[in-house]
Amino acid sequence: MDGNSFDFTAIRGIQAGSAYYVIMVPLKTVPRLFTFDDESMPPDLRAQRILNKARIPAIAGYIVDNPSDYILSSLCASIDGEIVFEPVETEGPLRRVGKLRIDMGATILINDGQHRRAAIEEAIRERPALGDETISVVVFADHGLKRSQQMFADLNMHAVRPTKSIKLLYNHRDALAGLSRDLVAAIPLLRDFTSFDRTSLSNREVKFFTLSSVHQATAELIGKKKAGKIDKKDLAFAIEFWTAVIQEMPDWQRIGTRDVTAFEMRRDYIHAHGVAVQAIASAGAQLIAARPDNWKEWLARLREIDWSRRNRALWDNRALVAGKLNKSKNNIILITNVIMRAFELPLSAEGQRVEDLYSPGALPLKVAS
Structure with missing residues (x-):
């Protein structure tokens, strides 16, 4: 990687035999780091549902109105581009902790959390001080549209709204x-x-x-x-x-x-x-x-x-x-x-x-x- 990268402290894990990473991203970075599929594209060429803009003000209002005790669950994203993980140590318990370097030219696509991402953008406009706070993001390497669509289906398959x-x-x-x-x-x-x-x-x-x-x-x-x-x-x-x-x-x-x-x-x-x-x-x-x-x-x-x-x-x-x-x-x-x-x-x-x-x-x- 030539130095034009985003660097994040990360934890590396394994699911289904493949590596994934958990990183902490400042809220002010979320809107420009993560992208949506073009809503004009037909559903079979997207990896997400269409954004329901009516949901965004409620989520943003929740963040803005509760600055001392709001909570946001992790985003889930796929990276289509070069990524390099540099562990703190090559052996021992710290081998799973290190720096994740993501090429600036990579496309980072949200698989789950697009409404949270849009609400974060709106909340920061109203309360800029929130920008330095962070949200956790679970990052996977992109294995193509089919895999991204399956990830979306899997992440939402067993979701049950509380009564x-x-x-x-x-x-x-x-x-x-x-x-x-x-x-x-x-x-x-x-x-x-x-x-x-x-x-x-x-x-x-x-x-x-x-x-x-x-x-x-x-x-x-x-x-x-x-x-x-x-x-x-x-x-x-x-x-x-x-x-x-x-x-x-x-x-x-x-x-x-x-x-x-x-x-x-x-x-x-x-x-x-x-x-x-x-x-x-x-x-x-x-x-x-x-x-x-x-x-x-x-x-x-x-x-x-x-x-x-x-x-x-x-x-x-x-x-x-x-x-x-x-x-x-x-x-x-x-x-x-x-x-x-x-x-x-x-x-x-x-x-x-x-x-x-x-x-x-x-x-x-x-x-x-």
């Missing part, structure tokens, strides 16, 4: 997620029967709620989204509301006393599913706004609703489609409408619009069978 519940459990930046965790911890039924790592519950699952459904419902109740500010009054209000709801839901109480299993309840009742929990919160928020002084008295009307899945006249196409529970936004609204009629409250404009689409004409006030 929404587990993300809420571990997210300590989101104040609303924190409120949801505190809410679950404060109410015995929620504490004992909420799944923290699942978004949907299987037949064998002994838990009755999911953290994600409690979170979505509580966000609906207090009218706040992820970016909203949360205070102690919000938590106290959420605890008061859900405690009152549980008092008016005898079937839920039977879960707490273990007189019935969570599976049996999910099998037989609409209220045992997240869509109904969210609908109760939505209707509850409207009830409290309309009757702030005696909303708890009206909440007792939850007992008058026939929540049984056997009540097909009420729930078919409203909550059930071909006998299976549907979880669309419109189904949540349609269930909310049932509860609003039980509360003897007019439907919201959106509730009426969806109701008219579902079944033109008024929903009967009497909703129990």
